[in-house]
Amino acid sequence: MSRADRLEQRRATLVSAAYSLVMTRGFRTIGVDDIARAAGVSHGTFYNYFDNKRDILDAVIDHCFDHIRIVLLGPDADDSPDSLQAFCARYARVIDRCYTLVAEEPGVVNFLLLEASSIDDRVIERCLHNARSYAGEAVKQVDQGMSRGFLDPTIDTDIAGEVLLSVLVSALFSATRAGADGLTQDRVRTQLTGFLASALGAQA
Structure with missing residues (x-):
């Protein structure tokens, strides 16, 4: 798998984790830490792909x-x-x-x-x-x-x-x-x- 593919896969994993949390708990009740934890990545990794929860x-x-x-x-x-x-x-x-x-x-x-x-x-x-x-x-x-x-x-x-x-x-x-x-x-x-x-x- 190429580096670009790995980056895209990790981004997709973050989006999927955020989607599951938003659909079960609502957007306002979750934070970046919740998303990173659900995706199995570090807090810092989240910010490599997105600026913030919004x-x-x-x-x-x-x-x-x-x-x-x-x-x-x-x-x-x-x-x-x-x-x-x-x-x-x-x-x-x-x-x-x-x-x-x-x-x-x-x-x-x-x-x-x-x-x-x-x-x-x-x-x-x-x-x-x-x-x-x-x-x-x-x-x-x-x-x-x-x-x-x-x-x-x-x-x-x-x-x-x-x-x-x-x-x-x-x-x-x-x-x-x-x-x-x-x-x-x-x-x-x-x-x-x-x-x-x-x-x-x-x-x-």
């Missing part, structure tokens, strides 16, 4: 969104639906994975929905930047659906990308409430995929 947070947020993308898209990440039914079925699976994420890793969603926005404006902008990246990927899916004839060719693809992002956010919010407001997982899945079909589907 400096590593941007990398933690990026890591968090990468993780969410992997969990929510799962094996469907590279799928290319060829019909409106397959398109909606894909998002039905994504919606179900939102519920799994909240059940298995509540700290991830709690951090993004509750804590992150209260830290500073940089955090909000970082989260929005990552969200826009997902919306950009969604636009490509819409373009493919339009080219294959099952999505409405007259829709604004940028707005459609935002709609697909909003579906995920809605599912995550509903999952955190765990059906306490009468919105069960089945109901949320059915209504959101039905909305996608009517809002984006090509007219018969």
Whole structure:
């Protein structure tokens, strides 16, 4: 392994350790010593990569969104639906994975929905930047659906990308409430995929 690879690996280890601590304990309750200890490195080594605890947070947020993308898209990440039914079925699976994420890793969603926005404006902008990246990927899916004839060719693809992002956010919010407001997982899945079909589907 080259020196550059070792440096990158150590940085990744620090980010992973910080991510785990932030998701389980919250950003404000941890310090640089906690991160270094969890990563198995010295206090001084931390400062070879980051200026302070706040400096590593941007990398933690990026890591968090990468993780969410992997969990929510799962094996469907590279799928290319060829019909409106397959398109909606894909998002039905994504919606179900939102519920799994909240059940298995509540700290991830709690951090993004509750804590992150209260830290500073940089955090909000970082989260929005990552969200826009997902919306950009969604636009490509819409373009493919339009080219294959099952999505409405007259829709604004940028707005459609935002709609697909909003579906995920809605599912995550509903999952955190765990059906306490009468919105069960089945109901949320059915209504959101039905909305996608009517809002984006090509007219018969």
